Amino acid sequence: MNKAVTTTSLALALSAALAVAAIPMTAHAAEKDKCFGVALKGKNDCKAGAGTSCAGTSKVDYQSNAWSMVPKGTCEQTTSPTSPTGFGQLQEFKAKSA
Amino acid sequence: MNQPLSDTPFMGDAASAASPVLPSRAGIGLKPEHFRDVLAQTPELGFFEVHAENYMVAGGPFHYYLEKIRARYPLSIHGVGLSIGGQGPLDEDHLARLAALLERYQPESFSEHLAWSSHAGRFFNDLLPLPYTAQSLAHVCAHIDHVQERLGRRMLLENPATYVQFAASTMAENEFISQVVCRTGCGLLLDVNNVHVASVNHGGNAHDYILGLPLHAVAEIHLAGFAEATDSIGQPLLIDSHGAPVAQAVWALYAFTLGLTGPKPTLIERDNAIPELAVLLHEARQADAIMERLFKDSVPGTESQKAPA
Amino acid sequence: MSDHDDFAATLLSDTGDCPPGLRAWNGSDPAQRFAVYRNNVTVSLIDALADTYPVTQAMLGEEFFRAMARLYVRAEPPRSPVLAWYGDSFPDFVQGFPPASGLPYLADLARLEMRYVQAYHAADASALPMADLAGLLADANALAHVRFSLHPALETVRSRYAVVSLWIAHQGQTPANSLGEINLDLGEAALLIRQGLEVEIVRIEAGAAQFIDCLRSGASFADAVHSAAPFDLSNALALLIRGGAITHFTLQE
The missing domain is CATH 3.90.930 (Outer Surface Protein A; domain 3)
Incomplete structure (x- = not known):
């Protein structure tokens, strides 16, 4: 905890912050630590999905013991120091029989 | 929730005699993907239409762009979540959000669907069908009366694209719609693609369907593309996908409709596989060209833009 | 008035069932036609989740993400017609989803993505x-x-x-x-x-x-x-x- 906070230190910090904020940011300052996200789309519309064979109708139900899938995305490129396999202990999930 | 039918249909025309209407020209659906292009190009276009629910957020880019675009173009606000065909009472919170949105943007038109999308507190995000019976007619009319009173304006009701029919139905869809228009004074948003889709899906005749509608009430037309599937015996089942250009058969049906109604504000709808803005503008120009060919003497855009008295 | 009860319940079921009282003009199976609605509901809501959680989807791959999202849609369909906020409880679902337990950071990543949506529309x-x-x-x-x-x-x-x-x-x-x-x-x-x-x-x-x-x-x-x-x-x-x-x-x- 910041037990040493004094009213003077608050004023000093604000004063320093104002000085920093008043200066235009350089192009690459702290580039690694910040990032703009993408523009969002609208989620409400009145379209219908095309046909009846889309992903949504495929039979998937892990509660009935049918779920055996492994993530196959960018998680495979990560490394975890605590994982013996190197990338996050991925294994096929087998639901317990009900 | 049966409310008594109103004895006095909402007097939309009288109440809004001096309010502006959409021009009888082609417009397109406004997609966030095109916000910047629209502002940069300010294309020649009759109007933009937005889905009301997408703008039921407090602030940020959606409102920033819609305000700028609305300042330059006529606007239609098209609801997709009011569930007018629902069996329970209308969602008053949702009506309040709609009222606030209409107050903020003062659109030339507000429309919703002859369908339901919410039931028992769940929202299904699809336009679901209802049986056409005396009971459902009373129910839909009560809902539309309530909407028009709550929003203080006339609404347009859109005919649906459907994939099934109900054994319980006692009247045809166009007959049902005629009754609704007659009893509530609402206008009709005639989706010509939906007419084509429903006619194919239910073995009907699209021309007869249109001839059986209250065409005097048509205040806007929708055009869109569909996808093709088949039913269990291999006959065509069309899906209202909004993901393709307007089909030739629908353009023909559009021209047939215009011959009966005169020029009307016409929306090109695309919600799936959204192309470049230029592609949609090109389709809008096709609709304008049909109107110009059919009504050479009247300049599109001036036809229904009556000057306020 | 139970027409919509049956219709609504069947929309979110996994069987190939069809609510009673439906028909097709040509005598074809109404269940196959009804499946168009079931498909629309499921796919459009999974799409809404994919829009909100693109990084979560990228980490898992589309197939895994959509299969998981489908279970969430069944368990927690939207309560509001405003879909911008749909899936705000998805991170909690991910946290309790055994097949994703090998990626313990996933729920917090999803929380970050939902906050992004909230910041965007605030x-x-x-x-x-x-x-x-x-x-x-x-x-x-x-x-x-x-x-x-x-x-x-x-x-x-x-x-x-x-x-x-x-x-x-x-x-x-x-x-x-x-x-x-x-x-x-x-x-x-x-x-x-x-x-x-x-x-x-x-x-x-x-x-x-x-x-x-x-x-x-x-x-x-x-x-x-x-x-x-x-x-x-x-x-x-x-x-x-x-x-x-x-x-x-x-x-x-």
């Missing part, structure tokens, strides 16, 4: 002029008791895992290039701040995130600093001021 507000803030320097004692109001679009995230780095690595052209260098078990915090029309995510110290959360809950300047773990106060303030995130203040008598 109310607009004007930043306090810097001169007004500078005016506070005149009285150091009063400054300690000032309560700052922050921009409605401001959000913070704190995680035991490196979810901010994961998120940043997925923006831009080559998402996965730097993934191998991220130490997943290193906790991170972030500030989401909307400037103009864009939401920026900035990695910050955990203490700074605590400080900002305290300010948001109405604590005074001094109390917020006191209750946070050690952090660079002037850095945090500069970030808030530069981002236009301080919108108002009140002086305590």
Whole structure:
């Protein structure tokens, strides 16, 4: 905890912050630590999905013991120091029989 | 929730005699993907239409762009979540959000669907069908009366694209719609693609369907593309996908409709596989060209833009 | 009146059933036609989740993500017709989803993505002029008791895992290039701040995130600093001021 906070230190910090904020940011300052996200789309519309064979109708139900899938995305490129396999202990999930 | 039918249909025309209407020209659906292009190009276009629910957020880019675009173009606000065909009472919170949105943007038109999308507190995000019976007619009319009173304006009701029919139905869809228009004074948003889709899906005749509608009430037309599937015996089942250009058969049906109604504000709808803005503008120009060919003497855009008295 | 009860219940079931009372003009099986509606509902809601959680989807791959999202849609269909916020409980679902337990950071990553959506659509507000803030320097004692109001679009995230780095690595052209260098078990915090029309995510110290959360809950300047773990106060303030995130203040008598 910041037990040493004094009213003077608050004023000093604000004063320093104002000085920093008043200066235009350089192009690459702290580039690694910040990032703009993408523009969002609208989620409400009145379209219908095309046909009846889309992903949504495929039979998937892990509660009935049918779920055996492994993530196959960018998680495979990560490394975890605590994982013996190197990338996050991925294994096929087998639901317990009900 | 049966409310008594109103004895006095909402007097939309009288109440809004001096309010502006959409021009009888082609417009397109406004997609966030095109916000910047629209502002940069300010294309020649009759109007933009937005889905009301997408703008039921407090602030940020959606409102920033819609305000700028609305300042330059006529606007239609098209609801997709009011569930007018629902069996329970209308969602008053949702009506309040709609009222606030209409107050903020003062659109030339507000429309919703002859369908339901919410039931028992769940929202299904699809336009679901209802049986056409005396009971459902009373129910839909009560809902539309309530909407028009709550929003203080006339609404347009859109005919649906459907994939099934109900054994319980006692009247045809166009007959049902005629009754609704007659009893509530609402206008009709005639989706010509939906007419084509429903006619194919239910073995009907699209021309007869249109001839059986209250065409005097048509205040806007929708055009869109569909996808093709088949039913269990291999006959065509069309899906209202909004993901393709307007089909030739629908353009023909559009021209047939215009011959009966005169020029009307016409929306090109695309919600799936959204192309470049230029592609949609090109389709809008096709609709304008049909109107110009059919009504050479009247300049599109001036036809229904009556000057306020 | 139970027509819609049957129809609605069958929409969210996994059987090939069809609600009673449907027919087709040509005698074809109404169940196959009804399946169009069931498909629309499921696919459109999974699409809505995929829009909100693109990085979560990228990490898992589309197939796994959509299969998981489908179970969520069945379990928790929307309660509101406004879909912008649909899936706000999805991170909790992910956290309790056994097949994803090998990726313990996933739920926090999803939380970060939902906060992004919230920041994107939050109310607009004007930043306090810097001169007004500078005016506070005149009285150091009063400054300690000032309560700052922050921009409605401001959000913070704190995680035991490196979810901010994961998120940043997925923006831009080559998402996965730097993934191998991220130490997943290193906790991170972030500030989401909307400037103009864009939401920026900035990695910050955990203490700074605590400080900002305290300010948001109405604590005074001094109390917020006191209750946070050690952090660079002037850095945090500069970030808030530069981002236009301080919108108002009140002086305590």
